[in-house]
Amino acid sequence: MNSEKENIKLFKSGSTKAFEALYTLYNSRLYGYCFQWTKSQDDSQEIVQDVFTNLWQSRKEIKEENTLLFYIFRIAKNQLINRYRRNLNSPIFEGYVQYTNEVNLSSNNTDEPLLYDEFRKKIDQIKTKLPKTQQLVFEYSIFQQKTNKEIAKLLDMSEQTIKNQLSLALKTFRLKLSKHHYMIIWMFLLLK
Numbered sequence: 001m002n003s004e005k006e007n008i009k010l011f012k013s014g015s016t017k018a019f020e021a022l023y024t025l026y027n028s029r030l031y032g033y034c035f036q037w038t039k040s041q042d043d044s045q046e047i048v049q050d051v052f053t054n055l056w057q058s059r060k061e062i063k064e065e066n067t068l069l070f071y072i073f074r075i076a077k078n079q080l081i082n083r084y085r086r087n088l089n090s091p092i093f094e095g096y097v098q099y100t101n102e103v104n105l106s107s108n109n110t111d112e113p114l115l116y117d118e119f120r121k122k123i124d125q126i127k128t129k130l131p132k133t134q135q136l137v138f139e140y141s142i143f144q145q146k147t148n149k150e151i152a153k154l155l156d157m158s159e160q161t162i163k164n165q166l167s168l169a170l171k172t173f174r175l176k177l178s179k180h181h182y183m184i185i186w187m188f189l190l191l192k
Contacts, residue, residue, distance in 0.1 A: 008068060012059050019059075023052055026072055033073065037080050047079045126176050134169040141166050 002010065002018065004025065010018035030051060034044035054075050055068070062071065127135060136155060140146040148162045155162070
């Protein structure tokens with residue numbers, strides 16, 4: 001078994017076995033670091049994969065001889081910042097932030113906040129069960145932030161039809177999510 005220093009030297013020369021050893025050494029710590037910030041298993045795994053892909057592609061430029069820890073975590077930090085910036089304007093992310101604030105501020109709430117992945121999946125599950133027109137109107141209105149007038153033009157419908165379809169979609173969300181108070185809070189926040 002090679003030391004970390006030896007694995008780094010072998011890795012820099014293209015050894016896939018050394019790469020696997022370094023991956024095994026750093027993977028779980030890096031995943032934990034990412035998860036602490038993203039609260040998303042999928043996002044954390046994706047960032048870890050991106051970090052190691054980046055590491056492999058830039059292996060010849062690595063100057064570290066003793067440890068890659070600082071280098072790897074610096075790449076991860078940049079990935080986290082980029083991911084955060086992308087999510088910042090996402091309505092689902094905004095809803096998730098509000099939801100976690102509600103759960104954390106509620107003094108009599110014993111529920112743990114959902115992970116971001118679970119939150120996204122619940123929204124997607126409900127959305128896919130809507131009729132096609134309601135799905136489109138909901139998508140355009142909530143996620144793409146289009147006005148009813150813009151949606152009416154896109155779908156070649158009247159503005160009143162768009163209002164009705166959006167109202168029906170939101171009613172479906174409220175009914176299906178009545179057990180989950182946090183989802184109702186999210187829906188009202190999107191309509192502010």
